[in-house]
Amino acid sequence: MTQSNRRAGRAATLTDVARIAGVSIATASKAINGRDEVAPSTRKRVIDAAEQLSFTPNALARSLTEGRSGTVGLLTSDLEGRFVLPVLMGAEDAFGAGAINVFLCDARGDSIREQHHLKALLNRRVDGIIVVGRSTDPRPSLGQDLPVPVVYAYAPSDDPRDASLVPDNRAGGRLAVEHLISCGRRRIAHISGDPTFAAARDREIGVREGMADADLELVGDVLFSNWSEHWGRDATALLLNQHPDVDGIVCGSDQIARGVIETLRDLGRSVPEDVAVVSHDNWETLATNSRPELSSVDANLQQLGRAAATRIFEAIDGVEAPGGVEHLPVRLVIRGSTIARR
Amino acid sequence: MTQSNRRAGRAATLTDVARIAGVSIATASKAINGRDEVAPSTRKRVIDAAEQLSFTPNALARSLTEGRSGTVGLLTSDLEGRFVLPVLMGAEDAFGAGAINVFLCDARGDSIREQHHLKALLNRRVDGIIVVGRSTDPRPSLGQDLPVPVVYAYAPSDDPRDASLVPDNRAGGRLAVEHLISCGRRRIAHISGDPTFAAARDREIGVREGMADADLELVGDVLFSNWSEHWGRDATALLLNQHPDVDGIVCGSDQIARGVIETLRDLGRSVPEDVAVVSHDNWETLATNSRPELSSVDANLQQLGRAAATRIFEAIDGVEAPGGVEHLPVRLVIRGSTIARR
DNA sequence: GAAACATCCGAAATCGCTTTCGTCGAGTAA
């Protein structure tokens, strides 16, 4: 805390710099911003003066004239932050560190709070807004009459006129099951999470497609309930009871997979030798601490954030945004739960 | 994306409102901001006009005159976000949603990037900065010559002149061990993480203090290595081999505890009957999905964020900040790993 | 030596809002 300095006086302004350098503020501005109608010697004087005062231009003032603030709002309902942070990082990457700053607002699933935050963001004249939902289910649109471009990431908007970017869960399901098949598995089951989640349904579709393409059928029904380890354990017990010959399991999430693997071991099955397990999310902490480590489908959230930022940019620059939901590619990370470690 | 609207024209300004209401911008400003030198009828006209144009004041312009921006920077190196998000939420609470907005910047452990972000934040004239480290180890100070108040949260600054708020890990260690003792355990061991972490050392001190107060001694040496489940498993095997009669284990983190519990079960010990286990962090996903669920010491990060925000506020209002490291209370969350579920 | 032309610089307008201070008219007191 540096009270002393703060009291010492306000931050240096362009006027101060100009005075010290003995030029007008117009010239000082040009010199500092590298415009070319300034003599080299003058420029040097100005730069030196700025240095001496440790002058930093007031971004607020600049924004006021330029009409854009160089900030973007990230509006989320994802309390836990597993999804929003990779997206944030991707966005930062795309924007370039420091060039654009991101306001992170957590609406906590409360639409009143969301409106509040939205209004605050607009007051601050953000140049764009990225909305990150907490699941991949469609969420209410912020509306069409906003003065800035909006991109929905992870969770799509329920209004097709909005631009939404979501991970391709269907392809993810297919990827997972194809991997199991390529590992020589044929009797494959699917244990997933909450069936009211679009992610669960989309992944199931992908899984079924992958099986069908290989002329295979899933072992038993898809087991739906919730995304927890507990359910993974219960479902596995159930599954092995009815279909003891299963040799591959696609899990709806890493958490489920953790439970699945635990119960498989408890019931005397070795992973991946007897049963190979692949899951979704690639949540590092869970996946790499599992024994064996989890093969998992990664949603490429950072890339999704980057794409969202790019969209915002394009829209700012006047490129008409196409609207509709775009599915971004996912990737499979292979670890010990499907292929035995050498 | 609402290009049409954006093209339709710039956002309404106070001048527009004033014109429609037939008053001067001065009066319009006063009417909207609730100042009292305005006749009720006039105020109504202005408010109506503002409504009609859906006028939103330009926060940038306002900040320019008021000298404060109503924004705060949150500078972090915590990639994973487990620590930074609760802090962010706490800060939002304290600031009041919408009244203050938070710039979240991730330096990714790179000091160049950090300087970059810091500069950007200062350019945007944030009213204060909260620095969130990635562990509880001291981190380099941003320096004393910043024009805004800075508070270090979670990780303290290495400069005692800075104000730092950190969880009281020592009290946490004590809390954990006292709980085990109150559960009737006497042969207690401590399995922790990376001993180069201040958190590991502080917790150990607390644990030892708690034991000493009860005239007990730890079973064996404290086992240090890293914060992973793998280590939890290995350490437990080691421990049971040397001290098969252990009846309580304090773990350095929830991840370690997960490994500990797993191996305890594998080796035929039931939790909590034979061995009670308590850990640190209270990472919900891990703690509540464990079997049994983990009793764990929660660092109260949200409260820490709230405290940090309050500090910033006070400093803005001119209250001299005390500097130095303040240890904030932690709390124990009791679950099934120490007390058998009924 | 004058005209034409660069080159460099500064006065002033502007962005949208807040705030001070002066003005004006109505109401009150004398």
Next chain:
DNA sequence: TTACTCGACGAAAGCGATTTCGGATGTTTC
């Protein structure tokens, strides 16, 4: 009626930058 107070309102000066455009130099060119 005059003098005075007071409430309501507006003109104008900032806040800190950018940018336009005209003016003051100095340099070519014929």
